[in-house]
Amino acid sequence: MPARHEPIFDRYSVWRLLKESIDGNRGWKQAWRKPEPKARYDVVIVGGGGHGLATAHYLASVHGITNVAVVEKGPIGLGNSGRNTTIVRSNYLLPSNIRFYEYSLRLWEGLERELNYNVMMSQRGQLSLFHSASERDAAVRRGNSMLIQGVDAVLLDREAVRAMLPFIAMDNPMFPILGGLLQPRGGTARHDAVVWGFARAANRRGVDILEHCEVTGIRCESGRVVGLETTRGFIGAGKVGIAVAGNTSQLAAMAGLRLPIETHLLQAFVSEAIKPLIGCVINFGAGHFYISQSDKGGLVFGGALDGYNSYSQHGNLPLVEHLMSAGVSMVPALSRLRVLRQWAGMMDMTMDGSPFICRTSIEGLYLNGGWCYGGFKATPGAGWCFAYTIAKNEPHPLNADLTIDRFFEGRMIDEAGVGPKPWAQ
Amino acid sequence: MLLIHCPYCGARAQDEFHYRGDANVERPAPHAGQKAFYDFVYARDNPRGWHVEWWHHYAGCRRWVKIERNTVTHEIRTVKGPTQDTR
Ligand SMILES: Cc1cc2nc3c(=O)[nH]c(=O)nc-3n(C[C@H](O)[C@H](O)[C@H](O)COP(=O)(O)OP(=O)(O)OC[C@H]3O[C@@H](n4cnc5c(N)ncnc54)[C@H](O)[C@@H]3O)c2cc1C
Ligand SMILES: [Zn+2]
Numbered sequence: 345m346p347a348r349h350e351p352i353f354d355r356y357s358v359w360r361l362l363k364e365s366i367d368g369n370r371g372w373k374q375a376w377r378k379p380e381p382k383a384r385y386d387v388v389i390v391g392g393g394g395h396g397l398a399t400a401h402y403l404a405s406v407h408g409i410t411n412v413a414v415v416e417k418g419p420i421g422l423g424n425s426g427r428n429t430t431i432v433r434s435n436y437l438l439p440s441n442i443r444f445y446e447y448s449l450r451l452w453e454g455l456e457r458e459l460n461y462n463v464m465m466s467q468r469g470q471l472s473l474f475h476s477a478s479e480r481d482a483a484v485r486r487g488n489s490m491l492i493q494g495v496d497a498v499l500l501d502r503e504a505v506r507a508m509l510p511f512i513a514m515d516n517p518m519f520p521i522l523g524g525l526l527q528p529r530g531g532t533a534r535h536d537a538v539v540w541g542f543a544r545a546a547n548r549r550g551v552d553i554l555e556h557c558e559v560t561g562i563r564c565e566s567g568r569v570v571g572l573e574t575t576r577g578f579i580g581a582g583k584v585g586i587a588v589a590g591n592t593s594q595l596a597a598m599a600g601l602r603l604p605i606e607t608h609l610l611q612a613f614v615s616e617a618i619k620p621l622i623g624c625v626i627n628f629g630a631g632h633f634y635i636s637q638s639d640k641g642g643l644v645f646g647g648a649l650d651g652y653n654s655y656s657q658h659g660n661l662p663l664v665e666h667l668m669s670a671g672v673s674m675v676p677a678l679s680r681l682r683v684l685r686q687w688a689g690m691m692d693m694t695m696d697g698s699p700f701i702c703r704t705s706i707e708g709l710y711l712n713g714g715w716c717y718g719g720f721k722a723t724p725g726a727g728w729c730f731a732y733t734i735a736k737n738e739p740h741p742l743n744a745d746l747t748i749d750r751f752f753e754g755r756m757i758d759e760a761g762v763g764p765k766p767w768a769q
Numbered sequence: 770m771l772l773i774h775c776p777y778c779g780a781r782a783q784d785e786f787h788y789r790g791d792a793n794v795e796r797p798a799p800h801a802g803q804k805a806f807y808d809f810v811y812a813r814d815n816p817r818g819w820h821v822e823w824w825h826h827y828a829g830c831r832r833w834v835k836i837e838r839n840t841v842t843h844e845i846r847t848v849k850g851p852t853q854d855t856r
Contacts, residue, residue, distance in 0.1 A: 594817060602808075602813070605813065607815055607817075652788040653815065695810075751807060
């Protein structure tokens with residue numbers, strides 16, 4: 345529903361497109377305002393990525409809290425939200441993860457209508473291959489765990505995989521493909537569009553999006569947050585929500601908190617554009633490599649972390665070599681393609697590989713972070729749960745387990761089961 | 770590619786090493802309590818800048834070395850043996 349102050353003709357629609365094409369496209373307006381900061385807001389969200397903007401949108405649309413600002417040190421959407429490989433899925437193993445990511449996937453399925461924005465949600469399927477009997481057992485267990493929670497999962501045998509992916513090397517001597525676990529509702533969405541869609545929707549409901557406004561300090565008085573020091577001056581706040589991905593430890597340190605998080609690099613690659621080849625998202629169980637094809641035709645692929653703490657946003661060469669060799673051994677045709685672009689993002693890796701959406705020990709200060717390399721798919725779900733947690737000052741059952749305290753209480757959500765090594769999650 | 774000057778083997782490529790994490794955390798005394806062990810096992814400074822960290826030279830001398838490395842520029846300032854002080 346459009347907010348009251350929004351003129352109806354500002355909605356995007358087929359009619360609008362027709363009208364603008366006749367009028368020479370002169371009627372399009374800026375999708376969000378660029379206001380000056382107010383002296384005080386009821387809620388200030390730090391971080392103008394998908395998570396921060398989604399939180400602001402749901403604060404306004406679900407909880408009626410509209411005196412809200414999102415502060416972002418650069419332009420919005422240039423952090424991990426603009427650097428990821430856009431995969432959306434809910435094929436997790438542990439029940440609390442499945443419930444949370446499935447809720448998020450359902451929000452994705454209605455997001456375009458909710459935001460009046462084309463986020464190019466494409467449920468083309470996500471297929472995880474297995475290469476040994478024990479990997480098959482693990483896939484069956486995961487599939488069953490998903491089915492029990494009402495999530496779609498289909499086990500494919502070798503022949504079904506071959507029929508679906510005729511270009512793949514089935515009989516690699518070390519890693520033959522025995523089958524795969526498919527989530528048909530998984531797929532991809534357009535990363536930038538998600539950021540812009542949430543920004544526009546939040547702006548429509550009165551949220552101030554303050555770009556080029558870096559938070560440099562968190563002001564607290566007697567255990568309660570009262571506002572933020574920023575490069576555009578002090579901004580008073582009733583409540584503050586942190587959603588800064590790779591910089592989470594820095595923001596937390598401003599409030600004297602030390603978190604179970606390390607910042608690591610994850611790289612992504614795009615090849616030159618080719619005709620349609622890869623119709624779904626494929627995840628190789630051997631050596632960690634995954635690939636999909638964008639709507640423009642480029643193959644988008646990535647794999648494991650670089651493996652040591654880094655804020656550089658520059659990937660290193662050993663991982664490039666590892667990834668290319670894994671890719672070529674699975675899809676030999678890749679060796680004929682040129683890589684056009686490569687980049688890296690700063691991952692907020694936690695000690696058990698699962699995120700935080702929770703209160704902190706400081707009254708009025710809330711944390712959304714620790715998304716590791718999987719937070720794009722969480723964007724609407726995390727925004728929804730974080731808005732709930734901030735508005736009600738208590739978690740929703742969907743994020744009740746995603747606390748910092750789980751490490752004190754021995755209730756880690758260790759999807760990968762590798763122990764407290766963030767670089768190995 | 771990081772070039773690591775192992776004090777035992779000389780200059781070697783990063784992929785001869787395994788990363789083993791923050792070298793500033795210290796194991797508390799056995800009865801130091803839950804908070805001390807939480808800090809040791811889970812909580813990290815995660816600095817933006819100089820970081821003291823363990824690397825295991827698994828494809829060389831197989832010793833652990835303590836490295837001071839910048840997490841923004843990747844510059845390596847010192848590489849020392851496990852018992853040597855890093856400033
Ligand atoms: C290469 C790569 C591939 C990935 N692939 C996938 C995938 O396929 N599927 C998936 O689900 N996830 C994926 N991810 C993870 C996903 O991108 C992130 O988890 C998610 O986008 C995080 O969103 P965010 O809004 O929390 O963070 P960001 O988009 O990083 O937003 C945080 C914002 O905070 C701002 N900020 C930081 N410090 C301050 C400050 N002091 N003051 C003001 N603002 C500040 C930053 O500038 C930034 O814009 C991938 C990540 C990378 C890097
Ligand atoms: Zn050595």
